[in-house]
Amino acid sequence: MKFSVMSNAAWMMSEKIVSVFGVIFVTSYVAKSFGPSIFGQMAFAASLFSVVQTIAMFGSETILFKHISQNTGKGVRLMNVARKMRMTLLLLLSLPVLIYVWYTMPENFLVFAIASFLSAMFVTQDTFSVFNNARLASRLNTVANSVGMLLSFSISFAIAWFKLSPLLLSLSVVAVTLVPYLIKRFAFYRQFQDVAPPKKRSGTYLRYLMYAGLPLAISSVFISIQVKMAQMFLVGVGSARDLGLFAAANTISASWIFIPAAIITSSFTEIFRERAEVAIKLTARLNGYVMGVSLLMLLVIGLFGEKVIIALYGHEYTQSGSLVTVLSIATCFSAMGTVAYRYMVKEGGFNYLLRKVVCLMIFSVPLSYWLIQQHGIMGAAWSVLISEFLSLTVMNYFFKNGVIQKIQVSSLNYKTYK
Numbered sequence: 133m134k135f136s137v138m139s140n141a142a143w144m145m146s147e148k149i150v151s152v153f154g155v156i157f158v159t160s161y162v163a164k165s166f167g168p169s170i171f172g173q174m175a176f177a178a179s180l181f182s183v184v185q186t187i188a189m190f191g192s193e194t195i196l197f198k199h200i201s202q203n204t205g206k207g208v209r210l211m212n213v214a215r216k217m218r219m220t221l222l223l224l225l226s227l228p229v230l231i232y233v234w235y236t237m238p239e240n241f242l243v244f245a246i247a248s249f250l251s252a253m254f255v256t257q258d259t260f261s262v263f264n265n266a267r268l269a270s271r272l273n274t275v276a277n278s279v280g281m282l283l284s285f286s287i288s289f290a291i292a293w294f295k296l297s298p299l300l301l302s303l304s305v306v307a308v309t310l311v312p313y314l315i316k317r318f319a320f321y322r323q324f325q326d327v328a329p330p331k332k333r334s335g336t337y338l339r340y341l342m343y344a345g346l347p348l349a350i351s352s353v354f355i356s357i358q359v360k361m362a363q364m365f366l367v368g369v370g371s372a373r374d375l376g377l378f379a380a381a382n383t384i385s386a387s388w389i390f391i392p393a394a395i396i397t398s399s400f401t402e403i404f405r406e407r408a409e410v411a412i413k414l415t416a417r418l419n420g421y422v423m424g425v426s427l428l429m430l431l432v433i434g435l436f437g438e439k440v441i442i443a444l445y446g447h448e449y450t451q452s453g454s455l456v457t458v459l460s461i462a463t464c465f466s467a468m469g470t471v472a473y474r475y476m477v478k479e480g481g482f483n484y485l486l487r488k489v490v491c492l493m494i495f496s497v498p499l500s501y502w503l504i505q506q507h508g509i510m511g512a513a514w515s516v517l518i519s520e521f522l523s524l525t526v527m528n529y530f531f532k533n534g535v536i537q538k539i540q541v542s543s544l545n546y547k548t549y550k
Contacts, residue, residue, distance in 0.1 A: 161289065161292055162288050162289070162291070162292045162301065163376070163380060163445050163449075164444075164445055164446045164448075165292040165295075166292065166298045167376070167448065168373040168375075168376030168377055168380075168448060168449065169373055169376060170240070170298045170301075170376075171375075171376040171379060171380070172373060172374070172375030172376035172377075172379065173238075173240050173241055173244055173375075174244050174301065174305075175363065175375050175376065175378075175379035176241065176244075176363060176364075176375055177233075177241060177244035177245045177247070177248045178244075178248050178305070179363050179364065180229055180233070180245065180248065181226070181229070181245070181248035181249055181251070181252045182248075182252075183353060184222065184225045184226055184229055184249075184252060185222070185252035185255055185256060186349070186352050186353050187221065187225055187349060187353055188218050188219075188221040188222035188225060188252070188256050189218055189255075189256055189349070189352070190217065190218065190221060190341065190342070190345040190346070190348075190349040191344070191345035191346070191347070191348025191349040191351070191352055192210075192214045192217070192218065192259075192341055192345050192348075193262050193352075194348055194474070194477050195210070195214075195341065195344055195345060195348065196210055196211060196214060196259060196262045196263070196266070197262050197265065197266045197397075197400070197404075198404050198477065198478070200262065200263055200266035200267065201266045201400075201401050201404045201405065202404065202405065204267070205327070207263070207266065208263070208324065208325075208326070208327050209327055209328065209329040209333075209337060210337060210340075210341065211259040211262075211263060211326075212326055212327065212328045212329070213328075213329065213334060213337040213338050213341060214259055214341060215256075215257055215259055217338060217341060217342075218256040218257065219253075219256065219257065222252060222253060222256050226249050226252070229245070229249075230242075230245060230246065230249060233245040240298070240299065243299045243302050244299075244301075244302055244305070246302070247302030247303075247305040247306050248305060250305075250306045250310075251305050251306055251308065251309045251310075252309075254306075254309040254310050254312075254313040255309050255313075257313060258309070258312070258313045258316060258317075260313075260316035260317060260319070260320045261273050261312075261316060263320065264316070265397055265398075265401075266401060268398065268401060270394075270398070272315075272316065272319055273312075273316065275315070276311070276312040276315035276316045276319075277312045279311055279312065279315060280307060280308050280309065280310070280311035280312040280315075281308055283307050283308075283311055284304040284305075284307045284308035284311075285304070287300075287301075287303050287304040287307060288301055288304040291304075344482055346482075346486070347482040347483055347484075347485045347486035347489075348477065348482060348485065350485075350486055350489050350490075351473070351485040351486065351488070351489045361496075361497065361500055361515075362378065362500055362504065362512035362513075362515055362516055363375055363378060363379070363512070365500060365501055365504045365512065366378060366504060366508075366509065366512055374508065374509050376449075377449060377451050377452045377455075377509055378452070378455065378509050378512055378513070380441060380445050380449050380452045381441065381452040381453070381455035381456050381459055381513070382455075382459055384433070384437060384440055384441055384444075384452075384456055385433060385437065385455070385456050385457075385459035385460040385462075385463055386459070386460075386463045388429040388432075388433075388463075389463055389466070389467060391425050391429070392421075392422040392425050392426060392467040392470070393467070393470065395418070395421055395422060395425070396418065396422065396467075396470050396471055396474065399414070399418045400418075400474050400478075402414065403415055403418070403474075403475070403478060404478055411475075411478065412535065412538070412539060412542070413542070413548060415471060415475045415539050416538075416539045416540075416542035416543045416545075416548050417543065417548050417549055418471055419468060419471045419472075419539055419540060419543040420543035420544070420548060420549065422467050422468055422470075422471055423464075423468055423543060425467075426463070426464035426467050426468065427464070429460070429464075430460050430461060430463075430464050433456060433457065433460040434457050434460065437453065437456035437457060437460065438453030438454070438456060439453075440456075441453045441456060451509070454510065455509060455510065455512075455513040458510075458513040458514060458516075458517050459513050459516060459517070461517055462513075462516045462517040462519075462520040462521075463520075465517070465520035465521050465523070465524045466520050466524075468524055468540075469520065469523050469524040469528075471539075472524065472528050472536045472539070472540075473485070475535075475536070475539065476528075476531055476536070479531075479532065479535075481531055481532070484530075484531050488523075488527045488528070488531075491527065492519065492522060492523055492527055495522070496515070496518070496519040496522075499515055499518065499519075500512070500515035500516075500519070503515045
């Protein structure tokens with residue numbers, strides 16, 4: 133692995149270390165102070181707008197990353213069009229969601245939903261992050277995001293420490309995306325110009341983003357809602373407390389995903405430029421690295437996860453401990469699935485991804501509902517695990533004569549790493 137790739141990945145990981153620090157010392161303290169019900173309400177609002185945000189981004193993150201890696205000028209023009217498209221989609225999707233929450237949920241849900249909407253707005257407009265990542269300049273993202281997280285954690289901690297209204301936690305929800313967006317936007321315009329495509333070409337760029345982005349958007353939405361879907365079904369079957377217990381377990385089990393994510397993102401700047409067998413070998417090698425990291429972290433979570441839950445969140449969250457190992461295995465499958473997903477995007481497998489997701493949703497949605505009905509929050513955890521396993525394996529193996537299976541098998545061969 134090249135030094136520039138390793139350095140970029142290290143910067144991306146260091147940002148997430150700040151995030152994990154916040155989860156350990158702040159989020160858990162807030163959850164302990166206000167209890168599972170408030171924590172569950174925040175998690176539900178965040179889940180709703182996480183899905184809305186994913187749809188609004190319309191798969192453009194991966195498309196922008198690919199084109200910026202290959203041609204910066206074209207990538208910047210696509211960024212300009214993507215921001216306008218994202219804002220339009222976000223507003224169209226958010227209005228009915230906010231109306232639904234207003235009419236059907238208690239006041240707390242509405243306040244957290246509005247905060248989550250504002251947070252999503254700044255994320256969808258932040259095309260500068262992908263620009264920095266694609267140019268192996270993630271240091272700026274790390275600095276900006278860390279400042280935003282530290283401010284957000286400080287606000288949350290102060291609210292819990294002084295026992296203020298939990299509704300004020302909405303300020304931290306907004307701050308965590310607003311501050312990084314402003315910093316990255318300022319830095320981008322100091323060095324680069326925002327070049328819009330000619331008016332005659334704007335429509336072409338938009339159609340390309342919509343055509344290439346639709347399968348990726350649907351795929352990204354499903355990836356996003358696998359955990360969120362379990363939370364949404366828990367709203368109907370269980371209670372806000374169940375949501376809080378599930379959210380706590382999921383937070384700990386996925387707390388290490390930033391390590392393989394950073395390696396994947398940095399490595400694909402090189403893989404996107406390669407062709408045929410070279411790209412396959414590099415992807416197999418990457419899959420092996422991700423697998424190794426995932427198994428190591430699974431071992432740690434399996435041994436200490438339940439103790440960590442109780443130590444951080446308190447005995448009210450003891451039931452969450454039983455979910456951690458199952459959700460951690462699901463996180464392992466998700467990490468390796470991201471490698472396969474990115475490779476299929478490189479090979480133009482947009483339509484395949486669309487068909488794959490439709491098939492997976494047809495199977496997973498009723499399975500998730502049935503498991504949650506029968507087994508509550510443990511059923512929610514198993515539904516996520518089964519969906520991630522199918523997404524990683526069977527559902528990928530029909531792409532281009534089983535090339536994903538070939539990559540996964542090759543990653544077990546020591547010769548791949550020579």
